[in-house]
Amino acid sequence: MDKKQVQETYRETTLEEEQEYFEEVENELQCDLQTTQESIDYRNQAIKAQKKYMRDSHGDMDDEEFLQNMNNVNNDTFFIEHAAKQVDVLAHQIESPYFGKIAFEYQEDGQVLPVYIGTNGYWSMDEQDQKVYDWRAPIASMYYDYEKGEASYQAPDKEYFGKIVEKKQFDISNGRLHNAVDTDEKINDMILLDALGKNSGTKMKSVVATIQKEQNALIRNKTAYNLIVDGRAGSGKTVVAMHRLAWLLFNNRKTMLADNVMILSPNGIFGDYIAGVLPEVGEDNVPEKEFDSLMEEILFVDCDYETKLEQADRITTHPDMESPEMKNIAWKSSIAFYQAFNKYLEEYTANIKFKDFHFEKTEFTKDQIEKMFYNRFARYPVYERFEKIAYFIADRVEDEQDQAFTDEKHQKMENQITKEMIYQYAERNLIELYQDFLNSQAEQHPGIEQYRNEYGKVCYEDILAVFYLQIYFYGCKSYDNIKHLVIDEMQDYNIFQYAVLDRIFKCKKTILGDSLQVLYYNPEETVLDVLQTVFVPHGGTGGCQIKTLDTAYRSTCEITEFCNGILEADRASDEAEAHPLNRHGMEPVTEQAESIEDAAGFIAEKLDYGELDDFDNVAILCDDEERAFAMYKELEEYEQVTYLTNQSTVYNGGVVVLPKFLAKGMEFDAVFVINEQDVMENRISRHAFYISCTRALHQLYVINVTNQT
Ligand SMILES: Nc1ncnc2c1ncn2[C@@H]1O[C@H](COP(=O)(O)OP(=O)(O)OP(=O)(O)O)[C@@H](O)[C@H]1O
Known part of the structure; x- marks a missing residue:
């Protein structure tokens, strides 16, 4: 030094x-x-x-x-x-x-x-x-x-x-x-407020000059295997995620390159939104993926299944927690269901009927195979254990035939033996196996055996369990090169998704989200309970450290307080509300409109009078894609207005119309939230409303359409 x-x-x-x-x-x-x-x-x-x-x-x-x-x-x-x-x-x-x-x-x-x-x-x-x-x-x-x-x-x-x-x-x-x-502290606050008072820009920026103490501790955390950050809306979780990646890359230059880390992001636009941060601090961008495309890439079970969006549609059309759909989603995403499924799979595995095994003239006894399967290789996924045993059998064949096999021949023989063993002892159609499990639970939970939606597709909550089943049996080595995984919007993943991610990404993780921004809500358990169930410490690794962030940096004091009010009744007694910073602005405006045309007229007037000209980004958030498109049609004559869908991967600013669920993780200088339903009526729509309102930095307009559809 x-x-x-x-x-x-x-x-x-x-x-x-x-x-x-x-x-x-x-x-x-x-x-x-x-x-x-x-x-x-x-x-x-x-x-x-x-x-x-x-x-x-x-x-x-x-x-x-x-x-x-x-x-x-x-x-x-x-x-x-x-x-x-x-x-x-x-x-x-x-x-x-x-x-x-x-x-x-x-x-x-x-x-x-x-x-x-x-x-x-x-x-x-x-x-x-x-x-x-x-x-x-x-x-x-x-x-x-x-x-x-x-x-x-x-x-x-x-x-x-x-x-x-x-x-x-x-x-x-x-x-x-x-x-x-x-x-001193006061000047630091002024500099921060000055930074936050600016317009948001279309891409997230690095904030290295104003990182706050509590954020710095998370960015540089060295002790957690899985670092879990439960932070209120706008508290800087994505800021922490991106700066932590930059910190990890800088401090592990020799062992960790940009290709060795990955971000699991909620949608394509979000990927575009965060893409500038790492290059700004001199690092290469890191690969980024959505869970559904990861599943599509790895899942080999041959069936037609629902996407997350299709499930979201089902949830919004049956928001009543007592409806059979919702009950099924709740149960099939629960810790108890996951544990029951694991117990079933453990019993299934423990009851595999082994017999003596012959390959060419070499024989392995039932006892030898059982010992390797249940003891020596017990920590591997079920079918991977067969691969390990096959290696020894191929070695024995080599010895007994008194020949030295080439690596290629050895490998070929191992593959053949593995296939043969799986066929003899454990070959099962994964969907059928899952069905068997559901049937075993049907007495206690009537209706649970239903796993296809009205179009015959396997429901999203069920395909996640089947995906888990596949990984449980076969394992997955595709991402063994990843040394750190970042999961943003943690509240949007269920227990099977976490269990799958834990087995695919056998590395340290930073997992960030907001338990209040959950759309689909199981009152019995929170995402934190789920994470603590999946990420248990084993053999000196694993386990999780849970940290919180409570200060809302994004929105003005007035907007943050308005948003806190939306969830007042839902917030559990131990869940902190967001603390606003001392940045003030316009009170949120609530308007009634008779129809969507009327709502569009209200916005058009602001556009005509240039009232939004000071802003770089303005969002109009509608209940779903269809309604967003209808709103866009009303405003399309304004050339600065564009429409974003789930397929969009780029966002270039201006006035943008999009469905509420797509705005997750993003932010805009001004936000218009269009409610065509009574959003305070049930928990799911209240939370969707909360997520939408927390996207606003400086101005928030809520337009309730009275002739609701
Ligand atoms: N230390 C900081 N200095 C300057 N700006 C900050 C700081 N922390 C957060 N911000 C700003 O606050 C806004 C919200 O941050 P971020 O998007 O990371 O929050 P979040 O917790 O991920 O929000 P959400 O969960 O609502 O999507 C961003 O504009 C970000 O740049």
């Missing part, structure tokens, strides 16, 4: 001194940018020359020389790709190299280290000095965690203690230092 400045008594820097330091850093960055750019140009010339040489002397070249030349071209190309990224980072740094500073006085020797903190770090080759620290560096954590006074940070070697003797925030943009202010 370099301590650059040793001072008897520390004196805070003046603006002139900061200006000097700033210019010094800017000059170095400019030089670095120029050198990097020149080396790119040089390598580009080299590639051109190399290619020309290869073309001209193609006939005279032997293979070795040709390969050597190709290698040179590839190396240069690789260099250019890397340098181009560096150019992007440097260009960004020249605009704004850092946003904050602390000076830390070490307890052990009294030396003071000034630490400038930026979106990316900067190491000066000339001075061999860390001019700017990346916000993810261990020492930078103190900037978010402490005011002036005693502080400490955990470096890889040990924890360092001391005190912060200076803390500054810089106003830097377009390569100019406009101001430097000494910060």
